[in-house]
Amino acid sequence: MSLDFDSARMPNPNLREEHHEWRTQLRRFIDSEIIPYAEDWDEAGHIPIELWPKAAAVGLLGLGYPEQYGGISEGIDSWHSWIANEELARIGVGGIPASLMVHGIGLPPVLNWGSDELKERIAPPVLAGEKHIALGITEPGGGSDVAQLATTAVRDGDHYVVNGSKTFITGGMRANWVSTAVRTGGEGAGGVSMLLIPTDAEGFSRTQLDRKQGWWASDTATLYFDDVRVPVENLIGEENQGFLVIMTNFNGERMAMAAAMEALGRVCLEEAVEWARERKTFGKRLADHQVIRHKIAQMKQRLNATQAYIRVCFETIEAGNPNPGDIALLKVQASETMEFCAREAMQILGGIGYMRGSRVERIYREVRVNAIGGGSEEIMRDLATRQYGV
Amino acid sequence: MKVLVAVKRVVDYNVKVRAKADGSDVDLNNVKMAINPFCEIAVEEAVRLKEAGTATEVIAVSIGDKACQEQIRTALALGADRGIQVETESNVEPLVVAKLLKGVVDKEQPQLVILGKQSIDGDNNQTGQMLGALANMPQGTFASEVVVDGDKLNVTREVDGGLQTVSLNLPAVVTTDLRLNEPRYASLPNIMKAKKKQLDVYSPADLGVEVTSHLTQVSVEPPAERQAGIKVEDVDQLVDKLKNEAKVIS
Ligand SMILES: Cc1cc2nc3c(=O)[nH]c(=O)nc-3n(C[C@H](O)[C@H](O)[C@H](O)COP(=O)(O)OP(=O)(O)OC[C@H]3O[C@@H](n4cnc5c(N)ncnc54)[C@H](O)[C@@H]3O)c2cc1C
Ligand SMILES: Cc1cc2nc3c(=O)[nH]c(=O)nc-3n(C[C@H](O)[C@H](O)[C@H](O)COP(=O)(O)OP(=O)(O)OC[C@H]3O[C@@H](n4cnc5c(N)ncnc54)[C@H](O)[C@@H]3O)c2cc1C
Numbered sequence: 001m002s003l004d005f006d007s008a009r010m011p012n013p014n015l016r017e018e019h020h021e022w023r024t025q026l027r028r029f030i031d032s033e034i035i036p037y038a039e040d041w042d043e044a045g046h047i048p049i050e051l052w053p054k055a056a057a058v059g060l061l062g063l064g065y066p067e068q069y070g071g072i073s074e075g076i077d078s079w080h081s082w083i084a085n086e087e088l089a090r091i092g093v094g095g096i097p098a099s100l101m102v103h104g105i106g107l108p109p110v111l112n113w114g115s116d117e118l119k120e121r122i123a124p125p126v127l128a129g130e131k132h133i134a135l136g137i138t139e140p141g142g143g144s145d146v147a148q149l150a151t152t153a154v155r156d157g158d159h160y161v162v163n164g165s166k167t168f169i170t171g172g173m174r175a176n177w178v179s180t181a182v183r184t185g186g187e188g189a190g191g192v193s194m195l196l197i198p199t200d201a202e203g204f205s206r207t208q209l210d211r212k213q214g215w216w217a218s219d220t221a222t223l224y225f226d227d228v229r230v231p232v233e234n235l236i237g238e239e240n241q242g243f244l245v246i247m248t249n250f251n252g253e254r255m256a257m258a259a260a261m262e263a264l265g266r267v268c269l270e271e272a273v274e275w276a277r278e279r280k281t282f283g284k285r286l287a288d289h290q291v292i293r294h295k296i297a298q299m300k301q302r303l304n305a306t307q308a309y310i311r312v313c314f315e316t317i318e319a320g321n322p323n324p325g326d327i328a329l330l331k332v333q334a335s336e337t338m339e340f341c342a343r344e345a346m347q348i349l350g351g352i353g354y355m356r357g358s359r360v361e362r363i364y365r366e367v368r369v370n371a372i373g374g375g376s377e378e379i380m381r382d383l384a385t386r387q388y389g390v
Numbered sequence: 391m392k393v394l395v396a397v398k399r400v401v402d403y404n405v406k407v408r409a410k411a412d413g414s415d416v417d418l419n420n421v422k423m424a425i426n427p428f429c430e431i432a433v434e435e436a437v438r439l440k441e442a443g444t445a446t447e448v449i450a451v452s453i454g455d456k457a458c459q460e461q462i463r464t465a466l467a468l469g470a471d472r473g474i475q476v477e478t479e480s481n482v483e484p485l486v487v488a489k490l491l492k493g494v495v496d497k498e499q500p501q502l503v504i505l506g507k508q509s510i511d512g513d514n515n516q517t518g519q520m521l522g523a524l525a526n527m528p529q530g531t532f533a534s535e536v537v538v539d540g541d542k543l544n545v546t547r548e549v550d551g552g553l554q555t556v557s558l559n560l561p562a563v564v565t566t567d568l569r570l571n572e573p574r575y576a577s578l579p580n581i582m583k584a585k586k587k588q589l590d591v592y593s594p595a596d597l598g599v600e601v602t603s604h605l606t607q608v609s610v611e612p613p614a615e616r617q618a619g620i621k622v623e624d625v626d627q628l629v630d631k632l633k634n635e636a637k638v639i640s
Pocket of ligand 1: 215
């Protein structure tokens, strides 16, 4: 093939031998353990619980986390993570990485801000794939305006008493713990804390959100807290400092999402090019019609730009001086690129692209969750201009 | 029991290779390279022997320029204990490889040497057999099952008529066929650990071997392109074409 998932990836001089090896081995894992079943899992609406320990064994779950908790951090850098996100995106079933890797947003608050006792209790079983954690920020009353969240946690002796609800929580049905944003103080950002809530606590209940546009393989839940008593030891970071915990968590999530979105766009390119080289209309290959050639070129052009932007952001992270404004806009760059590639690939596939069972059809349905979740495009632009001091 | 495994760097089996414009060779520019699939099966078999407690040490050896250290590292990530590179300049022919491997065998004294039955680039299918002869070791080629039985090795071979089992005295040489096992994938921790495993580099002179050449590659060209098929109108036309064009029936 002339332009495929691999050849459409521009060279990255930061990659060393072990990065390429990681890609090779991870791809083998995904090709044998995930891809043959991916579509069935998506239709069934969940992935089997056995996948987590397998993903732990190959090194996916522990990637980048401290060795002392069962993670793999020695010699590991952003390039390993980029590769993992690309390869998981290549499956073309967004619900699988969303659910399998949800500890990527649920666990960092605990590891970055939690007490040693909390880290030792929570991180090892999560990184081994034996227990599950989720992140609960969004509420039925709103997601973008985190500072206005309404779930309350009132101190009562050595417990907090939690009341309220969270919704759109990825992995929420399966989670043993939820890193939850709660209001412990007054109004606004200064009254928010992060609390690790165990889902076996009395007064906790949950329901599965019904029928999503995409991400079918990923469970998404609404959580209810009805006088749930949570020990104060489960506080993550300091009381009323939760907003900082939430905001620092977002950079990692946005980088992971951007890396995945670019790769999903690349899957669309691969499928479209393969089809355009085979399909004939009006006596020649689709790929020989100038209109189609331009579509392919425009997809590649935007993918190139996004790849380069991702690389620069990872380089700043590696150098220890990331710019949250740039990362926020990268997320927009990536979702717009994914959206464009999904659209153009669907056009090139024509009627067949409309049928269920192809990666492009699924990716097309999964554009919006990427453009809205983890910080919507509007909110990202707003955040960036504030960061830039405009 | 010490096991020596030979691994070769070849073009990844997913890659559709192209001939160079001047027809001198296959174009290896910017092509993904990998461990030869049959060699990977050899590594897997050795690692399984180690996991079963039969093998005590697994050594992966590759012959080639510095780049082949990547394939040795892959073998180390898959579970080999240490690596040896015999540094040679370019592609060496099977007889020289066999002589160099014999040199490594003399140095390391393994009880078992496992190789792929062939590599997917040259498809020579010679090295294992030549090594057996040079090292004066019995050989079980095209293995689909390997069972250690005391100081003997029972090797089930895939031969034209079916399966044949031979019993070899150790030390012995085995070459792997496709159905011997299904190689594992390496985990990230093992990839990282492999970076720290010992990898020794020898020159052919260290092993007392002179690199010679008896073969010259004359030209490389792609296979002729197949003509597109046609749809026949009816059975009569099919029979006519089979008779008069393909001449497969009379
Ligand atoms: C499948 C899925 C999984 C999810 N998983 C999780 C999870 O695991 N954990 C979690 O906490 N959340 C999760 N979310 C929630 C997600 O983070 C929110 O949907 C997102 O933050 C947007 O919030 P909202 O849906 O309440 O929209 P709203 O905040 O109501 O926004 C609606 C629209 O208005 C725009 N808007 C809002 N404010 C402004 C403004 N000031 N200026 C301009 N435009 C504005 C937004 O951009 C958006 O387009 C998930 C969502 C989905 C769909
Ligand atoms: C749900 C559904 C219902 C349908 N119902 C009916 C129906 O009831 N009856 C019926 O007859 N058909 C029906 N169709 C088929 C539909 O009309 C075709 O899908 C449509 O005409 C496109 O044809 P195609 O899918 O073969 O794509 P192609 O013709 O293969 O085209 C693929 C892509 O290439 C582009 N392209 C083609 N030629 C050129 C060119 N020369 N220059 C530039 N671009 C070009 C097209 O715009 C398209 O984007 C249906 C399709 C769907 C998905």
